[in-house]
Amino acid sequence: MDITEIDKATLINLYSVISRIRKVQLRIEELYHQDNMKTPVHLCLGQEAIAATICENLTKQDYVFSNHRGHGHYLAKGGDLNAMIAELHCKETGCSKGRGGSMHLIDLSVGLMGSSSIVSGGIPLAVGVAFSSACKKDGLISVVFFGDAASEEGVLHESMNFAAVKKLPVLFVCENNFYSVFSHQTTRQLVTDITARPKAFGIPTYKADGRDVIDAYLKSKQAIEVVRGGQGPAFIECKAYRWRGHAGAGDELKDKYRKLDEWDEWMNCCPLQKYETLLLDNNILTDKIIDTVNSQIDVEINKAFDFANESPLPRKDELEKYLYG
Numbered sequence: 001m002d003i004t005e006i007d008k009a010t011l012i013n014l015y016s017v018i019s020r021i022r023k024v025q026l027r028i029e030e031l032y033h034q035d036n037m038k039t040p041v042h043l044c045l046g047q048e049a050i051a052a053t054i055c056e057n058l059t060k061q062d063y064v065f066s067n068h069r070g071h072g073h074y075l076a077k078g079g080d081l082n083a084m085i086a087e088l089h090c091k092e093t094g095c096s097k098g099r100g101g102s103m104h105l106i107d108l109s110v111g112l113m114g115s116s117s118i119v120s121g122g123i124p125l126a127v128g129v130a131f132s133s134a135c136k137k138d139g140l141i142s143v144v145f146f147g148d149a150a151s152e153e154g155v156l157h158e159s160m161n162f163a164a165v166k167k168l169p170v171l172f173v174c175e176n177n178f179y180s181v182f183s184h185q186t187t188r189q190l191v192t193d194i195t196a197r198p199k200a201f202g203i204p205t206y207k208a209d210g211r212d213v214i215d216a217y218l219k220s221k222q223a224i225e226v227v228r229g230g231q232g233p234a235f236i237e238c239k240a241y242r243w244r245g246h247a248g249a250g251d252e253l254k255d256k257y258r259k260l261d262e263w264d265e266w267m268n269c270c271p272l273q274k275y276e277t278l279l280l281d282n283n284i285l286t287d288k289i290i291d292t293v294n295s296q297i298d299v300e301i302n303k304a305f306d307f308a309n310e311s312p313l314p315r316k317d318e319l320e321k322y323l324y325g
């Protein structure tokens, strides 16, 4: 896996997307305790490169399904930042009209079909849309992001079997951060190699290091080429660490369910910093370009929070407007 296999524009765009997701997460965390964001939040700090590298290999029209930890997926697929921050403030201008909050982001204009707070909830939906694409022959693929805990849900297994039998254009992306809330993977699964599950259904599998942008980008590319080539589904497991608590802002090391040496090891390997150094060493980026990219992101984030704060709440008499009855 070599940086020379990726063109310069892609490398720079990946940097910008990852840094943007990082900065947005940090700002949400900083402001969360002001209590203007009336929603639980599940930050994806530490896992940013997975969303960025997968979505870099997709077209705007390809379909993406997300889960409760979905800010990175939404932004990497091209979702509107103003609308996402407004959604976290439960404002009418939010991407789900302020009715969904952080776990229910959606932007059909960029193929982000929705996010589900039900663990595994997006998986059968992605397979259904892939079935529809196969029938219509529209050439689009569906991608579903889910965590290591979702690999324990029966619906993933049924969905993988159906997708394999019907050769559907769907990519299963498992973000293995080793935890389901407070429980480590080894306390929940005897077979911790998650790719053993898709292999049992005859699905080609890939493993990527979610801290290593080059590895994650090139492995995603291979997996997506298989799916796009009409050979049926593929599965990619990307390992990364959740830097913060399961939900909310701030750090819950005090809860003592994580070992300090484990936490230290992963915190000392920041995907963004590692990537920035690589790009500087290879003369892809300069300090000046880094400053410009990051100051543009800061301006954009300030504007998004201003937009959210100035936006109206949904009207009381319209609270049930989008409910099916």
Ligand SMILES: Cc1ncc(C[n+]2csc(CCOP(=O)(O)OP(=O)(O)O)c2C)c(N)n1
Binding pocket: 068, 069, 117, 118, 119, 120, 146, 147, 148, 149, 150, 177, 179, 180, 181, 242, 246
């Ligand atoms: C079907 C279902 N079971 C349990 C829950 C409660 N719950 C919410 S998030 C979560 C853990 C999810 O872990 P994982 O899938 O690994 O994603 P991560 O939070 O690590 O990103 C659980 C058990 C739920 N929302 N839905």
Ligand SMILES: [Mg+2]
Binding pocket: 147, 148, 149, 175, 176, 177, 178, 179, 180, 181
């Ligand atoms: Mg997990």
